[in-house]
Amino acid sequence: MHEWHEQVAVVTGASRGIGRAAACHLAAKGAAVCVNYAARPDAAEAVVREIRNAGGRAIAIQADVADPDAVDRMIGRASAELGPVTILVNNAGVIAQATLETFDAQAYARMRRVNVDGLIHATRAVAPAMRERGFGRIVNVGSIAGIGTALPASTFYAATKAEVLILTRRFAFELGRHGITVNAVAPGVVRTDMTGGALRERGSETERRLAEKTMVGRVGEPQDVASAVVFLAAPEAGWITAQVLTVDGGRMDYIGHG
Numbered sequence: 001m002h003e004w005h006e007q008v009a010v011v012t013g014a015s016r017g018i019g020r021a022a023a024c025h026l027a028a029k030g031a032a033v034c035v036n037y038a039a040r041p042d043a044a045e046a047v048v049r050e051i052r053n054a055g056g057r058a059i060a061i062q063a064d065v066a067d068p069d070a071v072d073r074m075i076g077r078a079s080a081e082l083g084p085v086t087i088l089v090n091n092a093g094v095i096a097q098a099t100l101e102t103f104d105a106q107a108y109a110r111m112r113r114v115n116v117d118g119l120i121h122a123t124r125a126v127a128p129a130m131r132e133r134g135f136g137r138i139v140n141v142g143s144i145a146g147i148g149t150a151l152p153a154s155t156f157y158a159a160t161k162a163e164v165l166i167l168t169r170r171f172a173f174e175l176g177r178h179g180i181t182v183n184a185v186a187p188g189v190v191r192t193d194m195t196g197g198a199l200r201e202r203g204s205e206t207e208r209r210l211a212e213k214t215m216v217g218r219v220g221e222p223q224d225v226a227s228a229v230v231f232l233a234a235p236e237a238g239w240i241t242a243q244v245l246t247v248d249g250g251r252m253d254y255i256g257h258g
Contacts, residue, residue: 002135002235004030008083009233010075012036012065012122013092015043017192018141021226022089023047027056029230031087034078035060038092057082065092065118066110068125075125084133087233088126090119090164091141097153108156115160116167123171127180136180137233140168141225144186144248148255151189161186165244172242181241183232188248190220215250 009026013019015037024047027033033051035058037044044060051058059081063074079085093115096107119140130136145154146161165184172182189210211218228247232240 002086004235007031007086007137007233007235008034008078009087009089010034010036010078010085010122010126011089011091012118013038014047014089015040015060018187018190018222018225018229019089019091020047021222022091022229023058024051025223025226025230026087026089026233027051027058028054029234030056032057032082034058034074034082034085036063036065036074036092038062038064064114065090065122066113068121071118071121071125075122079129084129085126086130086133086135087137087139088122089139089141089229089233090122091229092118093141095154095157098156099153100155102153103156111157112160112163115157116163119164119167123182127175130180131175131178134179136175136178137235137237138171138175138180138182139229139232140164140182140184141229142168142184142186142244144188144246144251147186147244147246149188149251150253150255168244169242176241179238181232181238183237183241184244185225185228185232186244186246186248187225188214188220188246188251190222190225192222211249213251213253214248215252218249220247220249 009031011023014023014035048058061074063070142164143161145158168184
């Protein structure tokens, strides 16, 4: 029986927002955590201090997930310092808003390298050791944009997140026989740096408008999504795989109803 204190988690993009909340929640459960960051060392070290001050184990490692060599080095160091990686949370992501008319090929290419290629690089880096041990939990952070919400200017971001969802199912198919589950969470609008300044002001008109699109009447907080990530990453969640868990407060503004 696998226990939480035996788990070593790598959370990409963990210096803020959903990644930070997931890293702290996993550590509170007893897992050792590698806090990955791309460009915010101070923020990442603050997450590590928070975890250590609460009695947990954590390290911060810089790596751009779009760079496969950097990802390999990160996983190697995390394994050497914390132990074999048993949990991967593919959270790192960027957004470049655009419509068909304002499409920017370079911005889209960078977004896809992080949101899609980064997920592939990290999964490839952890899969061999997980296969060898016969155990692993991979949780990908997608978005309800990838399912078909009607938020303006999110078209190309949505395309990258739709790729995340299909890769989740295909990797689950490839890895399931080795005791490795692969699932995704699809957050709605969550109060993070990525969603911009409008949601930092609680009770703003933007927040009210977005909250009205949900059944529960509010926007999300990082901990809402982190709780779902930890549920899917749990040792006991071994018979849940290839699933997309929507964490959006019951959004009602979908373009299609597949």
